[in-house]
Amino acid sequence: MQIEIHLYASLSEYLIDVSGQKRRNIEIRDGTRVGELLDELNVPDESVKLIFINGVRAGRDAILENGDRLGVFPPIGGG
Secondary structure (H helix, E strand, C coil): CEEEEEECHHHHHHHECCCCCECCEEECCCCCEHHHHHHHCCCCHHHCCEEEECCEEECCCCECCCCCEEEEECCCCCC
């Protein structure tokens, strides 16, 4: 199954493939949880602040379904 993924700001580097292109659609297996996918992409836990699936806030334990849109945001810094 396939999902659309958006990693925002500093997280976007984890979507760059070996050819240097940014991936938007990712093939995943049935029953994949958000946390499992982020681990496979080597996204550090402490770099993730907000997770949305189809525009609704979700957690790392949420199970992804075919056609889902996943958005992940890092903590925002400033001063």
